[in-house]
Amino acid sequence: MSQIKCAFCKGIGKDPFNLLSKLAACQVCGGQGLVAVEEPIVECAFCRGSGIHPHSRLSCSACKGKGSVTHRGAKQECPDCGGAGCKVDGNLPCSACGGKGVVRGRRSS
């Protein structure tokens, strides 16, 4: 696991949209400004690493607001979404790659 800056609040630890109150802690990192993501890490394609759902003010459903996701093994662009991480309408993470934009590559051995 590695500690990375919380993408949703940009490491500030406060709710970026002040949905609850100005003093509300970030729901993703709990106010710590850091989140733990298991390595190896790739940037979340669905939210482009922002941690914010592209069509709402909620945390990204693919990376849970962390902005990064774990991807083991060889990387291959997702054939379903072409690396965008979302379905055609953009509201849901791609079901083939889970919003990562990459899938595990074919074993070449």
Ligand SMILES: [Zn+2]
């Ligand atoms: Zn946060």
Ligand SMILES: [Zn+2]
């Ligand atoms: Zn994301």
Ligand SMILES: [Zn+2]
């Ligand atoms: Zn995909």
